Amino acid sequence: AAGVIQSPRHLIKEKRETATLKCYPIPRHDTVYWYQQGPGQDPQFLISFYEKMQSDKGSIPDRFSAQQFSDYHSELNMSSLELGDSALYFCASSLAYEQYFGPGTRLTVT
Amino acid sequence: QQQVKQSPQSLIVQKGGISIINCAYENTAFDYFPWYQQFPGKGPALLIAIRPDVSEKKEGRFTISFNKSAKQFSLHIMDSQPGDSATYFCAASLDAGGTSYGKLTFGQGTILTVHP
Secondary structure, eight states: OOOOEEEOSEEEEOTTOOEEEEEEOOTTOOEEEEEEEOTTOOOEEEEEEETTEEEEEOSOOTTEEEEEOTTSOEEEEEOSOOGGGOEEEEEEEESSSOOEEOOOEEEEEO | OOSEEEEOSEEEEETTOOEEEEEEEOOTTOOBEEEEEEOTTSOOEEEEEEOTTOSEEEETTEEEEEETTTTEEEEEESSOOGGGOEEEEEEEBOBOSTTOBOOOEEOOOEEEEEEO
16 A cells, blocks of 8 residues: 655755755545654654645744645755754645654754 | 653563553543554554544454543553564544544653563
8 A cells, every 4th residue: 555755764964954855645645744753752743734725733943834735745844954953754644534654754953 | 731641651561461551631622542653763653543432442452442531541452572562652633624634642652662
């Protein structure tokens, strides 16, 4: 069965640089969620999109923005990166209430 | 404020034993309660989930027990195996309206180790 695809899987950036994370949801899923997971932490909700419209927003810094495109893939844009942004970033997709997670992007900010 | 509280933080079980992880929630509007399994460096994988209209759901070796009045739910792993060693997260969400479901609020996680 098709799963959620995320790219890149690993990303190393320097402070103050910009990063773009991509997410391709499971086909026919209409909702995409982004989560951030720090070391030893539970995933924290950042933002979600339903049918290409932002549906909810969590503790996402103003430096971050995201959108969902016409083909339902989503991109998380992160600017002015800080050391504290180093984490695993997960995308999840759903058609109803079950959310399926991708393999994640490990972002390291040096 | 942690809206979903999970315990224990870590759990060691012998092969063949029963692993039990507990969660308690605050928001009575939550109406969907999934459990996720996560291996190091991997994405959380949906194990089993329950809605509040049932008190128990079983899928293979995994069972969720749900107590709506106590606002608690638990995961039981029967015949635990070394391959079950992972971090387990409980979570909760609610209907966001329309046909979209809302964000997941996670518990703090339980690191399960199953010894051979």
